[in-house]
Amino acid sequence: MSTFVLVHGAWHTGQEFEAVAQPIRDAGHVVHCPTVAGNNPADDRRIGLGAAITSIADYLSENDLTDVILLGHSYGGMIITGVADRCPERLRRLIYWNAFVPNSGECLNDMVPPHYVAMFDAVSAASPDNSVMLPFPVWREAFINDGSAEMAQSAYDVLNPHPYATFTDAISLNVNPAEMEIGKSYINCTEDTALPQSLGWHPRLSEKLGLFRLVQIPGSHELCFTEPVALAGAIMKAGRD
Amino acid sequence: MSTFVLVHGAWHTGQEFEAVAQPIRDAGHVVHCPTVAGNNPADDRRIGLGAAITSIADYLSENDLTDVILLGHSYGGMIITGVADRCPERLRRLIYWNAFVPNSGECLNDMVPPHYVAMFDAVSAASPDNSVMLPFPVWREAFINDGSAEMAQSAYDVLNPHPYATFTDAISLNVNPAEMEIGKSYINCTEDTALPQSLGWHPRLSEKLGLFRLVQIPGSHELCFTEPVALAGAIMKAGRD
């Protein structure tokens, strides 16, 4: 029996991981799906990356979780990297699921193509609270390309505006991911075009982990909606010793 | 119910799409499989790219087709790009299936490796009518690598000499594909080595579409022969809204 903590990506909350958590629980494990500070409905969107990381580090300590298999999706890779740097003693393994892998001094925007940065800059400037949303056509074509039109719309409807400072704040680490002395896995969905595949997740970002275990699975960036049971299986393969 | 028009690649005719069309029709859609001018048995092989594009644009207007999901395979990507530039009002979405994606001023030969151009130059020069054929070993190993020897031979036997000017004529477009205001999908067969994967279809050519939907499926460049039902499924996923 292992303890998994699943950290969602931008625009999501922990609630969107519940359908993934259930098959993992059915296999006998404990699964937590916390929501990162800044993504709860009532949260101030002016929160920065440091406070977002703190919220998950605090979640682990408040629940006294140890030997944790900590997964981050997309933006969640920034969070779990920061948590691993702050409290490695609570962790057994990191799993990056199509997630950003930052070295110290990097921000999320350093790892996305310029046209995304330009889009985010424009959208956040037009927002009342420095938050960003994805235009629906980008979501439907590049993020949830394996879903039906109906699923794309219903999933879009549960997204929340994301605190943009968490994309522009550089992370500060004592140890870069490649040097972290902990098991590391990377789950790559082979049809994930949320980043263009010429400037993609794997191997461009995965190999920043140094020695890591690769698990690949068909599907888009939003497999938590389109194939939650298959994703749960990949997580258990990525998480085992 | 949607209307699909499937445009074949070089050396093929529309007939080779019939086994793919059937499962799409069985799902309730209308499917047309026209043959591009220059590939019918009686056609003059000295035809150029402009006339080839015109033949499919004319097909749409003569049949008064609207809201069309227009698919092009391989060389067919040249055709559907030209059709989309000329009569966008008839189209709902473009689907490129391991297809060339030209910008204005490019010809097909600009997107293939030099050893293919040299081979095509030599074969066409030796032909009576500036046409090209594929040597069987290239077809068997690099185009239909997932088929049996028997299927490779029987499929080769239905190929027709291809008008080489359609490879060397530059396309002239008012709008490049990335700027076309229409849904665009790219189907990539993951074992397609008709182009070497270091200079391959996806993401090298797919990303010329700008925002597009990726659908991937196992198989070779000639899935219309080796797995027509699976290809039909991918086309329906690529074609939906």
Add this chain to the structure above:
Amino acid sequence: MSTFVLVHGAWHTGQEFEAVAQPIRDAGHVVHCPTVAGNNPADDRRIGLGAAITSIADYLSENDLTDVILLGHSYGGMIITGVADRCPERLRRLIYWNAFVPNSGECLNDMVPPHYVAMFDAVSAASPDNSVMLPFPVWREAFINDGSAEMAQSAYDVLNPHPYATFTDAISLNVNPAEMEIGKSYINCTEDTALPQSLGWHPRLSEKLGLFRLVQIPGSHELCFTEPVALAGAIMKAGRD
């Protein structure tokens, strides 16, 4: 009915191919799984690449095998390339399974990333007989990433120290693989991270074969342990005419 000869990779013996050979035999073929000189329990680990190649060339002639489909896994690609150069008249087709493809004058170490060479240099220098082993964490995470912890351990337990000179000796060929007049196939396991995918097996090494047939299959570098039946199926597809 065909005759297959399966040549194992570094640290392995022919015995580890028996579970792969059985389904091929069940399909009516003859399958040989010789052990390359230097990898038998009693062999001197100071053996070089030339003697290793000779041992398999001798195996073919001693058993008077002709029309052979000769497969090499990983390091075995060095062996089968050398055998094909010496006795092409005995061969029908070469199959490289996530294998090295050398041109004349290259050694295996020329095709691996610098951090592997540094690791091998250090390990061999500390050995009594210029042999190398893989550290277990590298094996578990990067070689057999699709297996359970138990399978990773039990497979590791049957590995043997590998003669390091076979990695550092340059091969001498009359004809480079791209110019060899014989059928050539490459089987690529899509989750093989034994080489980092940014400096990987396919297409980086496969395309040194010139015209070749690609067969891809999910799994790690050690599919002979994790999915021997699926590997057998891929080998039969790669080996047919």
